[in-house]
Amino acid sequence: MSRAASCKGLSAVPATSPGDSSGLWGTVDHPIRAFLADQAAHLAVAPAALYAFWQLTGLLGLVGGFLGNAGARIAWLLFGIGSLAMIWSASPAGGRAAATGLAALMWALASIFALRGLTLRPIVHNHPPQYQFSPALHLHAAIPAPTRAGDDFDDEPDTVLDNAGNTSTYDHLSAAPVHVTSNDVLSADGFTATPNPVNTWHGARTIKVGFRPHGDQGGVTSAVVDTNSVNGCRQTSTAATTAADGTVSVDYDVPRQVFTCHITGLIITDNAGNVALYGSEFGAPETGLTITSAPDTVLPEIDQAMLSPTTIPATEHSTDIRLAVNVSGTTAGVTGYDVYLIDSSGQLIPTVSGGAPLTFSGPLTISFPLPFNVAPGTYTIALRLSDQAYKSSSFGFPNGTPMSGGPVTLTVT
Incomplete structure (x- = not known):
């Protein structure tokens, strides 16, 4: 596999601690990360997504297998076989057999829990035939039209x-x-959702769904808002509030991050029990309301970048190198990062990737050890920051946006 492809891929693989690149776990984890990085260079998917999916598959297979789920146990077996194949493919030739064998032993030990209770002995269940008679009466009725509103x-x-x-x-x-009802007694118009679009990058929000009622008796007491969205839009209270201008509104909760919620039904009830229906859910007039999240218009920006230490021996892999940046602007907040070393020939060396605490502004510190097999020389630091909308900004890459304050360099002796 090409080094450039591996560098590009490993840049988006979740971060590991300084000790993860060595020792027993590093022996099996590093080849998998390298293999996924190389493969991601040829796919339309982020390397971080491949690595996270691999981890999630193993976790679900282990937990689900422990609980006796057959599908989870199949996933666990495929996870192990695939992991062994990746380790064999990406491990150094001299240690390939040992790394794969060690991974097989780890997988076997974990299988004690994942395959708990599994037996190859066939289980035979003898049940006498059972017959169940379920009489049913089908009623066909037509509601005459027109009919006056009421119960x-x-x-x-x-x-x-x-x-x-x-x-x-x-x-x-x-x-x-x-x-x-035919909305002949109670009706409404002027449907609104305020605010809309909704800035939910900082968290879930409660907005107002409103309308102007007509013909209500004793005021509107409740309004039920329905949606066919699976994004998490929901109503926790149907109690209606009437404003001084006569408009009525109810609270409506929308989820964090990206969403679209189309309002498919609205049930309005007044104090006399009169009901008005709106939306395709009832074959009634539409409200015209679709609530969306605010767009991600400002990608991550930084106005300061500092490295400590700036000089390190080529054999030192236990010391944390800290890259401190100051986030100065972003709509969706910084949630992830990728750090590279760039040598004098422009070659990218992946250093660390991972998730960051949600940051909209202020300091962000990224720690990483010096990668193995880095030759002595001067290297330029390159950084990519990602936000909640999976958009990113890059700094310090060749022919790209420069690092704030000028190039940040690391000298390896």
Whole structure:
């Protein structure tokens, strides 16, 4: 695999602690990171996503297998086989067998938990045949139109007719009332969502869904807002509030980060029990409301960058090198970073990648050890910052945006 492809890929693999590149765990983890980095260079997917998906698959396989889930155990087996193949492919030739064997032993030990209780002995269940007879009565009814608004209580006898022409009459059924409305008594217009779009990059928000009622008796008491969105939009209270100008609103919660919530239904009820319906959910007039998150318009920016220490021996891999930057602007907040060393020929050497605490402004410090096999020389630091919308800004890369305050360099002796 090309070194440039590996560098590009490893730049987006989640960060590890200084000790993770050596020792038993580093022996099996580093080849996997290198393999995923090389593969990501040929795919339309971020290397961080591949590495995170690999970790998530192992975790779900281990936990689900421990709980006895068959699908999770299959995922655990495929996870182990795939991991061994990646380690064999990306490990140095001289230590390939040892690294793969060590990974196999680790996987086998973890399988004690993931495959707990698994047996190859067939289990035979003998059950006498059971027959279940489930009689059903299908009722077909048509609601006459037009009909006046109101509640259809079961105060009149109901006659049921089966397919053979037999009829039976039932009186005083205990079913809940069916409310019929044509919005002729109570109606509304001027539907709004405020604010919209909603800046939810800092967290979930509560907005107002409003309207102007007409014909309400005793004021509007509640409004139920429905959506077909799976993004987490929801209503925690249907209590309506009437403003001085006569408009009515209810609270509506929208989720953090990116979302789109189309309002498909609105049920308005006044103090007299009159109901008005709106939205495609009821085949009624649309509200025209679609609530969206505010766009990510300002990518991460920095106005300061400092490195400490600036000189380190080529054999020193336990000392933390700290890159301190000051985030000066971003709409969606910084959530991740990738740091590279760039040698005198312009070659990129991946150094560390990972998640950052959500930062909208202020200092951000990134720590990393000196990678192995870095020759003595002077290296330029390059940085990529990512935000919650998975957009990124780069600093210090060749022919790109320069690092704030000039190049940041590391001398390896």
